[in-house]
Amino acid sequence: MKIKILILHLVFLPFLSFSQNTLSYTALEAYYNNGVELFEKKAYAASRKEFRDYISKSEKSLNPNKFNIANAEYYSALSSLYSKSKDADIEVERFVIKNPDHPKSQLIFADLAQSFFDKKDYANAIKYYEKSLQFRNDNIDTYELRYQLGLAYYLSNDFKKALKEFDYVKSTVAPNSINAAYYSAVINFQNENYDVALSDLKRVENVNPYKIEVPNWIAQILYRQKKYADLLEYTEPIIANPNGRKIDELTLLTAEVNFFENRFERAAAYYEKFKGFRRGSVSDQVTFRHAYSLYKVESYTKSAELFKLIASQNSELGQQSAYYLGIASLRSADLNSALAAFEVAKKLEFDKDIQEEAAYNLIKVLVEKANNQQAILELQAYLKKYPSGKYVDESNELLSEILFETNNYLSAITYIEGLNRRTPKIEAAYQKLTFNQGVVDFNTEKFESAINYFNKSINKPLDKSLEQDAKFWKAEASYQLEKPETEELYRELLGSSNTEYRLKSQYNLGYLFYNQKNYKKARTYFQEFITASSSYSKLRQNSEDALVRLADCALIEKDYTLALKYYNQALSQNKTDKDYALYQKGLCLKYLDRDSEAQAVFEQFVKQYGSSRLIDDALYQNAVMEMDKSKYENAIAILTDLLRKKPNSPLVPQVLLKRALSFANVGSNDRAIGDYKLIINKFSNTSYAEEALLGLRESLNSENRSEEFFEIAEQFRKSNPGANSVVNLQFDSAKDLYYAEKYEKAISAFKNYIKTYPTSSNLPEANFLIAESNYILKNLNEALKYYQIIIENNQIDYLSKSAARSAGIQVENEQYNDAIKNYLNVLSSTSNQREILLAWEGLVKSYYFTGNYDKCIEYAEKIKTEGGSTVIGAANRATLYIGKSYMQKKNNVKAKEEFEKVISMAKDVNGAEAKYFIADMEYKSGAYDESIKTLQSLANDFSDFVYWYEKSFMLIVDNYIAKKDIFMAKATLNSIIENSDNPQTVEAAKQKLKGIK
Known part of the structure; x- marks a missing residue:
């Protein structure tokens, strides 16, 4: 408006002059008038031309109108300005020089200055503003020119001169005095003249548009002046009621003041409000103070979320954040985050005090998480790095406690054995550690090593109860190794105050003498055990087994009546081995010449226990009893049924012999001859072959075919030469190579023997030993080929072992269906x-991997209920597969129940796997925190099983990613990369780390 008003003023002035001119219109004046008219219409370029023509022609006039010439020069200069001619400034200068006394000389400099200002040519703008102000008195117009000059200085960064002009204008009544006050405040603020700046800002505080920003400036000044009380008094009402004002910086300053004044609750609230304004663009320092404020008011979970944003930085602030993240996480019971955070803080060296604090706190978290193995390593590292540190005494005390509780037995034992001095606490820990390591070795069938550790535990008998534990397990390990001192070890335990150990020692002594065939002593111990354990439910299964063994002892000693009594007791009281007890009862009745009762028992057995391992024995006994009664047809039927049901039974040779005899007695000599020939051909190296030859001769004679016997007998003698024959010597030489462990040469010798003597009765053994040699040499496919020859030819003597070996190889080759057939052969x-139990285990695994989970569960349950303790750890493995099968059947509740049973059985690899699957089910169901907790427990309790230990940490990472906790995911992966010795695990962790954004 100012410029427009000035222009109108300039435009009307010449009209006054023009109206006073009494000269008449002439051709010359027409140029002037046209110029004015065009100027008025803003046709500045055309106007300028008319005025220039007028000036040019007037100069040649005899009576020029000097007044109009001066005005024309003025209008021409203005026109050049308004049309933005390049020589406008020259023309203006020319006008002023030529007409210094013209009333428009100063005014036109102002217009020229404004034109340069508009073009952002501040240097020329300043030049002409200064000229426009020369020799002029103060008035409203000059105040405005000074303000414009101040702006030009300001925009040219000449703040000193700008401030002079603004200070002048702000004290006047000029319209821009308020604006000048604002700019003056800005410059004074920059110059740290805070009092002056504050005064000016207060003046414009409620003026648009400044009122939006000014509160932030005022707050900044009060903050810099450390007038914190004044600042809060000023800012807090505005923050509460912004009324359109910008309050982001205001809020931050208010938060900062409250923070440094230790009013953390209010600080946290204002930091939160500030964060809302910035939406992610908050500085790390502000984020730290916000987090620390929350930490100080015990809002640990929220503070941890903020500390995580900067805790991974490799800086002093990052180290501080990591440390406080650890403390906050610890106090909110998030031990995993605490562990990761302290790990980060202790690696950084910006603040040595924080580094030491983090190192010690890391140890405390490991202890609280029961990760004693890692805690020991960290304690050792701490004591080495800080030999005079703040927590040396506490660390030594803590180390003793951890060693007492540790599950990382070998590392702890080695550490203690390396100490120069052991405190009573450490000695107590050593006793327990060596015992626990002994149990671990026992469970993995390292019995010699187990005895070594049990001895170490016994030699430090601080805890008498633990001493008894070690003595018992030492006896158990000695029993497994059949050591001569086993009896003495168990006898010592008969006086133990531990009821279970005392009873188990009686039971095991019974077995010890039973296996030594000292049945009288065995009976004594079994009987004492049964009597003493009658009220001890925990040993019920052992008691049931002892009762059966007691009966066996009586039977072996031919006290049939007593044996019968015990078998009947077993049948009425026991839950297990009832098929065995019933079969043995039948034998007792037979030996007591109570044949009809015995036969009834065997018939009951066949009906009741058709799938029992003793079914062939029961059928055989039944058949023999039929033969004893001369009921040969019945015997033939039973024996034929036996061969159908159990074609691989070890009884096959004698079954064939009995059937052949029965055939002969009913006049079926052809069929008898067939059975005799089968025995001679397939079982020529058994004692039954000789009997078969005699029977064959009689049957052939009965059929007038005696001439056939000579050929068969001759072939038999060739296949079964005498002990000193060349054939047997060659075979024995090949066997010598095998037993001398020269397997390659043995294979060659056996193959040559088979080629040379293709009808020898030694062929089954030769094929078996070729298979065994290849098996030992890890030529598994070649071994499988020879095992299969034995299986296909139903070579009874080697069938069970060959089928078991074949099945094992097929499982390794993932040929599970073939493996199932062979395990069933076993x-x-x-x-x-033992062989039966191992076959059940093989079936469990094979059925699982073929997806037949019901069958898997069926055989696993057999192992649990009928396996006893024949194979150590079998029950654990069976329970694990039951759990895995239920998991595959999507019955996670039942699966978890079974997995928890596995974990409670022993701290072995099965327990580690079971715990992993519980965590995996939790992860897949979205229970991420529960899964992490389970996996951490796995890492603590089963750290010896590296495969599952490392898998658990990779699954922990997946849980953190699912939770969107990127700090913890990265921290865990970095820990894996730094600590794993497995290149595959490290590479997998690196790849996963790359994929995290």
Whole structure:
């Protein structure tokens, strides 16, 4: 408006002059008039031309109108300005020089200055503003020019001169005095003249547009002046009621003041409000103070979230944040975050005090998490790095406590054995550690090593109860190794104050003498055990087993009546081995010549226990009893049923012999001859072959075919040469190579023997030993080929072992269906309880991997209920597969129940796997915190099992990623990368780390 008003004023002036001119219109004056008219219409370029023509022609006039010429020069200069001619400034200068006394000389400099200002040519603007102000008195117009000059200085960064002009204008009544006050305040603020700046800011505080920003400036001044009380008194009402004012910086300053005045609750509230304004662009320092404020008011979870944002930085602030993140996480019971945070803080060296504090706090978290193995390593590192540190005494005390509780037995034992001095606490820990390591070795069948650790534990008998534990387990390990001192070890425990150990020692002594065939002593101990354990439910299964063994002892000693009594007791009282007890009862009745009762028992057995491992024995006994009564047809039927049901039974040779005899007695000599020939051909190296030859001769004679016997007998003699024959010597030489562990040469010798003597009765053994040699040499596919020859030819003597070996190889080759067939072959060809149990285990695994989970569970339950303790750890493994099967069947509740049973059985690899699957189910169900907790427990309790230990940490990472806790995910992966010795695990962790954004 100012410029427009000035222009109008300039435009009307010449009209006054023009109206006073009494000259008549002439051709010359027409140029002037046209110029004015065009100027009025803002046709500045055309106007300028008319005025220039007028001036040019007037100069040639005899009577020029000097007044109009001066005005024309003025208008021409203005027109050049308004049309933005390049030579406008020259023309203006020319006008002023030529007409210094013209009333428009100063005014036109102002217009020229404004034109340069508008073009941001502040240097020329300043030049002409200064000229426009020369020799002029103060008035409203000059105040405005000074304000414009101040702006030009300000925009040219000449703040000193700008301030002079603004200070002058702000004290006047000029319209821009308020604006000048604002700019003056800004410059004074920059110059740290805070009192003056504050005064000016107060003046414009409620003036648009300054009122939006000014509160922030005022707050900044009060903050810099450390007038904190004044600042809060000023800012807090505005923050509460902004009324359109910008309050982001205001809020931050208010938060900062409250923070440094230790009013953390109010600080936290204002920091939170400030964060809302900035939406992610908050500085790290402010984020730290916000987090620390929350920490100080015990809002640990929220503070931890903020500390995590900067805790991973490699800086002093990052180290401080990591440390306080650790403390906050610790106090909110988030031990995993605390552990990761202290780990970060202790690695950084910006603040040595924080580094030491973090190192010690890391140890305390590890202890609280029961991660004693890692705690020991960290304590050792702390004591080495800070030999005179703040927490040396506490660390030594803590180390003793951890060693007492540790599960990382080997590391702890080695550490203690390396100490020069042991305190009573450490000695107590050593006793327990060596015992626990002994149990671990026992469970993994390292019995010699177990005895070594049990001895170490016994030699430090601070805890008498633990001493008894070690003595018992030492006896158990000695029993497994059949050491001569086993009896003495158990006898010593008979006086133990521990009821369970005393009873188990009686039971084990019974077995010790039973295995030594000292049945009288065995009976004594079994009987004492049964009587003493009658009210001890925990040993019920052992008691049931002892009762059966007691009966066995009586039977072996031919006290049939007593044996029968015990078997009947077992049948009425026991939950297990009832099929065995019933079969043995039948034998007792038979030996007591109570044949009809015995036969009834065997028939009951066949009906009741058709799938029992003793079914072939029961059928055989039944058949023999039918033969004893001359009921040969019945015997033939039973024996044929036996061969159908159990074609791989070890009884096959004698079954064939009995059937052949029965055939002969009913006049079926052809069929008898067939059975005799089968025995001679397939079982020529058994004692039954000789009997078969005699029977064959009689049957052939009965059929007038005696001439056939000579050929068969001759072939038999060739296949079964005498002990000193060349054939047997060659075979024995090949066997010598095998037993001398020269397996390659043994294989060659056996193959040559088979080629040379293809009808030898030694062929089954030769094939078996070729298979065994290849098996030992890890030529598994070649071994499988020879085992299969034995299986396909139903070579009874080697069938069970060959089927078991074949199945094992097939499981390794993931040929599970073939493995199942062979494990079933084992079950049908052996009565050895250990072989049966191992076959059940193989079936459990094979059925699991073929997806037949019901069958898997069925055989696993058999292991648990019928396996006893024949194979150490079998029950654990069976329970694990039951859990895994239920997990595959999507029955997670039942799966978890079974997994928890596994974990409670022993701290072995099965327990580690079970715990992992519980965590995996929790992860997949979205229970991330529960999963992390379970995995941390796995890492603490099963750290010896590296595979599951490392898998647990990778799953922990997945849980953190799912929770969007990127700090913890990265911290865990970095820990894996730094601590794992497995290149595959490290690479997997690196790849996962790259994928986290």
